[in-house]
Amino acid sequence: MAKTVNINVHHVTRVEGHGNIVVNATNGKVEKVEWQVPEAPRFFEAMVRGRSYEDIQTIVSRICGICSITHSLASTKAVENALGIKVSEQADKVRILMHYSEQLQSHVLHVGYLVAPDLFGLPSVVPLAAKAPDAVMAVIRLHRLANEWSDLIAGRTTHPVTLKPGGLTKFPTAKELRELQERLKNSVADLKAVAAAVLSVAGNLPNFTRQTEYISLKQDNPPTYTFYHGDITSTDYDGAVSIHDWQSVANEYVNDQSTAKWTKWHRDSYTVGALARFNNNAPLLSPLAKDVAKMFGLTQGCCNPFMNSVAQLVECVHVVETSIAMIDELLTKGIKPENVKTSPKAGKASGCVEAPRGILFHQYEFDRKGNCVGADICIPTNQNHAAIQKDFEKFVPEILDEGEDAVRLKLEMLVRSYDPCISCSTHMLNVEFVR
Amino acid sequence: MSKPKIAIFDFACCEGCQLQFVNLEEELLDLIGVADVVEWREAMSEKSQEYDIAIIEGSITRLEDEERLKLIRSRAKVLIALGACATIGGVNKLKNNFNDLDEVKKCVYGKDSKKPHLATQPTKAVDEVVDVDFYVHGCPIDRKEFTYIVRCLLLGKTPEIPDYPVCVECKAKGNPCLWQYGQVCLGPIIRAGCGARCPSNGFRCFGCRGYTSNPNVDAAKEVIDKFGLTVDHLKTKMVLFGSRQEPTIYG
Numbered sequence: 001m002a003k004t005v006n007i008n009v010h011h012v013t014r015v016e017g018h019g020n021i022v023v024n025a026t027n028g029k030v031e032k033v034e035w036q037v038p039e040a041p042r043f044f045e046a047m048v049r050g051r052s053y054e055d056i057q058t059i060v061s062r063i064c065g066i067c068s069i070t071h072s073l074a075s076t077k078a079v080e081n082a083l084g085i086k087v088s089e090q091a092d093k094v095r096i097l098m099h100y101s102e103q104l105q106s107h108v109l110h111v112g113y114l115v116a117p118d119l120f121g122l123p124s125v126v127p128l129a130a131k132a133p134d135a136v137m138a139v140i141r142l143h144r145l146a147n148e149w150s151d152l153i154a155g156r157t158t159h160p161v162t163l164k165p166g167g168l169t170k171f172p173t174a175k176e177l178r179e180l181q182e183r184l185k186n187s188v189a190d191l192k193a194v195a196a197a198v199l200s201v202a203g204n205l206p207n208f209t210r211q212t213e214y215i216s217l218k219q220d221n222p223p224t225y226t227f228y229h230g231d232i233t234s235t236d237y238d239g240a241v242s243i244h245d246w247q248s249v250a251n252e253y254v255n256d257q258s259t260a261k262w263t264k265w266h267r268d269s270y271t272v273g274a275l276a277r278f279n280n281n282a283p284l285l286s287p288l289a290k291d292v293a294k295m296f297g298l299t300q301g302c303c304n305p306f307m308n309s310v311a312q313l314v315e316c317v318h319v320v321e322t323s324i325a326m327i328d329e330l331l332t333k334g335i336k337p338e339n340v341k342t343s344p345k346a347g348k349a350s351g352c353v354e355a356p357r358g359i360l361f362h363q364y365e366f367d368r369k370g371n372c373v374g375a376d377i378c379i380p381t382n383q384n385h386a387a388i389q390k391d392f393e394k395f396v397p398e399i400l401d402e403g404e405d406a407v408r409l410k411l412e413m414l415v416r417s418y419d420p421c422i423s424c425s426t427h428m429l430n431v432e433f434v435r
Numbered sequence: 436m437s438k439p440k441i442a443i444f445d446f447a448c449c450e451g452c453q454l455q456f457v458n459l460e461e462e463l464l465d466l467i468g469v470a471d472v473v474e475w476r477e478a479m480s481e482k483s484q485e486y487d488i489a490i491i492e493g494s495i496t497r498l499e500d501e502e503r504l505k506l507i508r509s510r511a512k513v514l515i516a517l518g519a520c521a522t523i524g525g526v527n528k529l530k531n532n533f534n535d536l537d538e539v540k541k542c543v544y545g546k547d548s549k550k551p552h553l554a555t556q557p558t559k560a561v562d563e564v565v566d567v568d569f570y571v572h573g574c575p576i577d578r579k580e581f582t583y584i585v586r587c588l589l590l591g592k593t594p595e596i597p598d599y600p601v602c603v604e605c606k607a608k609g610n611p612c613l614w615q616y617g618q619v620c621l622g623p624i625i626r627a628g629c630g631a632r633c634p635s636n637g638f639r640c641f642g643c644r645g646y647t648s649n650p651n652v653d654a655a656k657e658v659i660d661k662f663g664l665t666v667d668h669l670k671t672k673m674v675l676f677g678s679r680q681e682p683t684i685y686g
Contacts, residue, residue: 041543042527043555044543046533047527047533049542055675062526065449065450065454066451109457140461143457143458144460155638156636157455158455159451159574159575161638162637162638164638254544
C-alpha cells in the first residue's frame with residue numbers, strides 16, 4: 001500500500017530534555033528517519049577545569065536534575081580513585097542506600113508519570129489521575145517515599161549535599177533508618193498495585209524487537225545485581241572490562257544530528273539502562289523482583305526496547321527489597337561517627353555507577369593542588385542515541401501503514417521507553433513529520 | 436474569574452527545578468485545580484501559545500534562545516525566573532570564566548567543535564535578556580517557597596523573599612558554624628530562604644540563591660581573617676554559582 005508520511009516532532013514531550021524526530025516517507029518508501037538532539041550544550045567538562053576536587057560533585061551534580069545523586073556518586077568515586085582516598089564500609093553502604101532511593105524515584109517518575117499515560121491512551125498523568133485514581137495514588141505514594149528517602153540520606157531530593165570525598169558529611173541515625181525500613185516494607189503493597197495496573201495495559205506496549213548489544217555493570221564479588229560496584233560487561237562479551245578502561249567501550253563520536261555525542265562498541269549501536277542490567281544480571285534479582293519479571297513474561301535476552309519500562313518496575317521492587325536487608329546489616333553493625341580528612345594530590349582516574357537510565361562514566365585529572373585540569377564524562381542517554389536511531393530505521397517501515405498519527409505516537413513512545421535524560425547529554429524530544 | 440493560564444519553559448539547565456513541581460506530589464494536582472497549565476513539555480503532551488504566566492527555567496546560552504525568550508516575554512503578563520540557572524545563571528556561568536569560548540568548545544567536542552549546532556555564547560541569567568517579575572531562588576528551588584510565591588500571585592499579593600544571609604537561618608537552627616570545621620562556607624553573604632539546608636547537613640553553603648542585595652562584605656572579611664584564610668579562598672567558592680558577578684571583597 002502506497003503511503004506518504006511526513007513527521008517532524010519538534011521537542012518530544014514527557015521526556016527530560018529536548019529531542020526531535022523527523023520522518024519522511026513517500027509512497028511507502030522511507031527516505032529519511034532521524035533522531036535529533038538539539039539541546040543547548042553546557043560544556044561541563046570544560047567548566048570544571050580549575051575547580052578544587054572538593055567542589056567537583058557540587059558542579060557536576062547539576063548535569064541532571066533527575067539523576068543528580070548518580071552524577072554526584074560517579075564523580076565522587078572518580079575523585080577518590082584519583083586522589084587515593086579510601087571510604088569506610090558503612091559509608092559505602094549508606095551511599096548505595098542513597099543511590100537506591102534515586103533509582104526508585106526516577107523509575108517511578110518514568111513509569112508512572114511519563115510512560116503510563118501512553119499505555120492508557122492519555123496525554124499526561126493529569127487525566128490519568130481521573131481515569132485510574134488508585135494506581136496514580138500508589139505511584140504518588142511511592143514517588144514521595146523515594147523522595148523522602150533521598151531527603152534523609154542525601155540531605156535533599158535533588159542535588160545531594162551529604163556527599164564528600166572520603167565519605168559523607170552526615171549519617172542517618174538508627175531511629176531514622178528503622179523508620180525508613182518500616183516504610184519500605186509497607187510500600188511493597190503499592191509496588192504490587194502499580195505492577196498490576198501496568199500489566200493490565202501491557203498489551204499496548206508495541207511488539208518490536210531489534211537484536212543489539214546491552215552494556216551494564218557486573219559484580220562478581222559478592223555476586224550482586226549491581227548499580228554501584230563492579231566492571232563493565234555486555235551481552236556481546238563474555239568477560240569484563242575495568243571501569244578505568246571505559247573509553248575503549250564507549251568509543252564516543254560526534255554526530256551531525258545531535259549536540260550530544262554518540263557511542264558504539266561491538267556493533268553500530270548499543271543500549272544501556274534497566275533492560276541492559278536485566279539482560280546481564282537477571283539471575284541476581286531479589287525474589288519478589290523475579291516474580292514481577294515473570295508476571296510480565298520478561299526474560300533474559302529480551303530485545304524489545306519498550307520492555308525497558310517493565311525492567312524498571314522490576315528494579316523498583318529489587319531496590320526496595322534489597323534496601324530492607326541492607327538496613328538490617330547497617331543496624332546490626334551500628335552507625336559510627338566519621339571525621340574523614342582529605343588532602344590534595346595529583347592524579348587521574350575514573351568513577352562509574354549505573355544511573356537509572358544506564359551506565360555512567362566520569363573521569364577527572366587533578367594537579368598537585370587538587371585542582372581539576374581535565375574531565376571526560378559519558379552519560380547513558382548519549383550511549384542510547386545510536387540505538388534509538390537504529391530502532392527508528394527498523395521500526396518505521398514496520399508501522400508505516402498505520403498512518404501518521406500512529407507512527408508519531410509509537411516513535412515518541414519508543415524514545416520515552418529509553419527514559420532519555422537529554423539535559424544530561426545536553427537536551428531532547430520533538431517529533432516533526434516534515435511536509 | 437477564569438483560571439490563569441500557566442506555561443512552563445526550559446532553557447539550558449538540568450530540569451531539576453521542574454522536577455520539584457512533580458515532587459509536590461498531590462499538591463501538584465491542587466495547583467492544577469486553581470491554575471490552568473497549558474504547556475509543560477517535561478510532563479505533558481499539550482502545547483499552547485496563550486498564557487498569562489510564563490515560568491522560565493534555565494539560563495540563556497544561545498542567540499536563538501534569546502529570541503525565543505523575548506517572544507515568550509511578549510506573550511506573558513507575568514514572567515517568573517525559576518531556579519539558579521534562570522535567576523543568576525547558576526553553574527552554567529562557570530563557562531564565562533574562560534575568555535575564549537572556542538577553546539571551551541574544543542575542550543569538549545575536539546575537532547568537531549566548529550559544527551554550527553554546537554554554537555554557544557556567554558551564559559546569561561533571564562533578567563539579562565528580558566524583564567523578570569518574580570524570582571524563585573535556589574538550586575534546586577525549594578518547593579514550599581515556590582507554592583508560596585504562586586499562592587501570593589494568585590491572591591494578588593507580593594511575596595516576601597528573605598534578603599538576609601543564610602547565617603541567620605543557620606544560627607536559628609542551632610548548627611555549629613562550619614568555618615569552625617575548616618569549611619569555606621558562603622553563609623554570611625548569600626540570601627537565606629533555604630532554611631540553611633546545606634550547612635544543616637554539614638555541607639558548606641556554595642551560594643545557589645545568589646547574594647543578598649547588600650552583602651555584609653566586612654563581616655565576610657572578618658571571618659576569613661579570623662580563620663587565617665584569604666579573599667582568594669572565598670572567591671574559589673563564590674565562583675561556583677556566582678561567576679563574574681561577585682561583590683567586591685578587597686583583601
